[in-house]
Amino acid sequence: MRELVALALHQELAEYLSLEEISSLLETPKSVQHGDVAFPTFALAKVLRKAPQMIAQELAEKINPENFEKIEVVGPYLNFFLDKKKVSAKTLALVCKEQEKYGDATIGLGKNVPIDMSSPNIAKPISMGHLRSTVIGNSLANILAKLGYTPIRINHLGDWGTQFGKLIVAYKKWGDEEAVKKAPIQELLRLYVDFHERAETDSSLEDEGRLWFKKLEDGDQEALHLWKWFREESLKEFQHIYDMLEITFDSFNGEAFFNDKMDEVIDLLEEKHLLKTDRGAEIVDLTDYNLNPALIRKSDGATLYMTRDLAAAFYRKREYNFDQSLYVVGNEQSIHFKQLKAVIKELGFEWYQDIHHIPFGLITKDGKKLSTRKGKIVLLEEVLNEAVASAKEQIQEKNPTLENKELVAHQVGTGAVVFHDLKNDRLNNFDFTLEEVVRFEGETGPYVQYTHARCASILRKTEWTVSTIDLNQSFALNDEDSWEVVKLIQAFPSTVLKAAEKYEPSVIAKHAIQLAQTFNKYYAHVKILTDDAEKQARLVLVYAVKTLLKEDLRLLGVQAPEEM
Structure with missing residues (x-):
């Protein structure tokens, strides 16, 4: 719609404003009474040396009225009312033609985009704290693929670091092989928490932990054996969760890799004379960037996250020749990624500009942060299972004869948890309450899924299929309720672009909620199956809504x- 308006304006304003400049000035009126698109004329006042109100009046008389029902002048604004019949017919025909490919683009040109996501620590269960990185990263991969990029989902496992020295100490002192074999993750977590509780009164434990991690780095056989065992058991448990979420990865290369x-x-840093010694440790001074120094190597020779993340960045550039490299990691790590980019820039590599930290806020429980170290952990698997059970209960009440009840409950329950996360702007913190998440009403995943199933039901009743449609016939609709739906259908391609530009899946989730709400209002006001001249167009509208809700999800x- 904006394109139609921008083109019409550009025919009269090409001498003063480019098409892009006009597009950037267009607004969406707050009220439908003020049209579909508004153009403020303030930007032209200086160059035309006229009052904005006069400019608006003169423009309204000159603009080609094709594609518009009317153009109203309200003060300095031009309010455009689009031709509902023309736009609805074109939009609905295009969705019928392109189906789920509607909104696809080729701007990515197949370029690689590695996405560092999920990345739990081994020997610990996947908690609710890992949900955000996992589902935001997966959604961004889907969005970028729709635009023609090649996303590479990387699970950069936390499988190295001092914590594994601590875990080895805890296992050797208080662990039991049989207990670990019986319930690996739960027992390893218990040992990890136990270590930290004891270390609060016995500081020598921290020294022992550091010593065993150094042994692990030096290839000590016992340390390596225990570490490999911890890693293998962890991956089995992780895979079970990822299967529940239907998320796959292209790489599990973690820190140890x-x-x-x-x-x-380190050789590059030395070659560029960037390494400095500070209290025995080796650092890169980042004072020029208003950042603390990047720690590269500790005084005992052990490496740090920064060293491994630099190695990972260089590896990914070489391996994937990326167009962008995304790190879906919590907001609290923003300084780390600023340092990472600054070091790469200091080394003289321009691709530091293609590295993007995609930060996100916290999930809290009762307003409090979740902490593994203190043992205050909410297991993701338990939450997903509870959500599925809640969905099954509600399905039993609403539709007791539904086939594949178990499968649908799984899709609704897990989908509810994912959707709830992604409908929130990623930088916002939010408190998690299961009852709010798995509701079939309100701004929830189940509500959107239920609307999709409603569309499917309407089409089944009439045995309507898109394959029988003659795309040359008109799908014109002229009523206000259908127009609000058509506008959201038409906005879908630009919504996908916006979500990619902002690295913000909530843009898609909000489109899904709005489309579901607007369609349900239409459904309440319009008799879709009435046999009249517009019945086919109404069914095409239902199909378009079903297609886009499914694609949003x-x-x-x-x-x-298809049924709920």
Whole structure:
């Protein structure tokens, strides 16, 4: 719609404003009474040396009225009312033609975009704290793929670091092999929490932990054996959760993978004379960036996150020749990624500009942060299972004869948890309450899924299929309720672009909620199956809504059941 308005304006204003400049000035009126698109004339006042109100009046008389029902002047604004019949017919025909490919683009040109996401620590269960990175990263991968990029989902496992020295100490002192074999993750978590509680009164434990991690780095056989065992058991448990969420990865190369790749980075830093010694540790001074120094190597020779992340960045550039490299990591790590980019810039590599930290806020429980160290952990698997059970209960009440009840409950329950996360702007913190999440009413995943199932039901009743449609016939609709739906259908391609530009899946989730709400209002006001001249166009509208709700949900990583 904005394109139609921008083109019409550009025919009269090409001498003063480019098409892009006109597009950037267009606004969406707050009220439908003021039209579909508004153009403020303030920007032209100086160059035309006229009052904005006069400019608006003169423009209204000159603009080609094709594609518009009317153009109203309200003070300095031009309010455009689009031709509902023309726009609805074109939009609905295009969705019928392109189906789920509606909104696809080729701007990515197949370029690679590695996405560092999820990345739990081994020997710890996947908690609710890992949900955000996992589902935001997966959704961004789906969105970028729709625009023609090649996303590479990387699970950069936390499988290295001092914590594994601590865990080895805890296992050797208080662990039991049988207990670990019986319930690996739960027992390892218990040992990890136990270590920290004891270390509060016995500082020598921290020294022992550091010593055992150094042994692990030096290839000590016992340390390596225990570490591999912890890692294998962890991956089995992680995979179960990822299967529940239907999320796959292209790489599980974690921190340990980069152990033999750090020398290249350290050599480069030395070659550029960037390494400095500070209290025995080796650092890169980032004073010019108003940042604390980047710690590269500790005084005992052990490496740090920064060293491995630098090695990972160079590896990914070489391996994937990325167009963008995304790190979906919590907001609290923003300084770390600023340092990472600054060091790469100091080394003289321009691709530091293609690295993007995608931060996000916290999930809290009763307003409090979740902490593994203190043992205050909410297990993601338990939350997903509870959500599925809640969905099944509600489905039993609403539709007791539904086939595949177990499958639909799984799709609705897990989808509810994912959707609830992604409907929130990613930088916002939010408190998690299961009852709010798995509701079939309100701004929830189940509500959107239920609307999709409603559309499917309407089409089944009439045995309507898109394959029988003659795309040359008119799908024109002229009523206000259908027009509000058509506007949201038409906005879908630009919504996908906006979500990609902002790295913000909530843009898609909000479109899904708005489309579901607007369609349900239409459904309440209009008799869709009445046999008249517009029946076919109304069914095409239902099909378009069903197609886009399913695509919205797919981009978020949520299933769209045909029945609920």
